[in-house]
Amino acid sequence: MGGEGSMAGANISLKMNRKGLPSKRGGYRSNYDGKTLSSKEFVSKKVSPEKLAILKTQIREKARKERRNKTLIFIGCMLVLSSLFWLLI
Numbered sequence: 001m002g003g004e005g006s007m008a009g010a011n012i013s014l015k016m017n018r019k020g021l022p023s024k025r026g027g028y029r030s031n032y033d034g035k036t037l038s039s040k041e042f043v044s045k046k047v048s049p050e051k052l053a054i055l056k057t058q059i060r061e062k063a064r065k066e067r068r069n070k071t072l073i074f075i076g077c078m079l080v081l082s083s084l085f086w087l088l089i
Helices: 004-019 027-031 049-088
Strands: none
Touching: none
């Protein structure tokens, strides 16, 4: 009878995975009273709309520069590859 060892390993693995489910392990939610923040929540500072607008423009500028750089690199690589291909033919 072959395969019993591998099936036993699979069964053990399934049992261990079931024990790891959030509904089975309790965790930090078991003592949650609803009034205090858990360690998993994020509290952000209040920022004025003007600063948010400045941050948005800075992020957009950075994304635009990165996109332009990627495009230029892609075009440059294509030109180099096409010239090499042309030389080989």
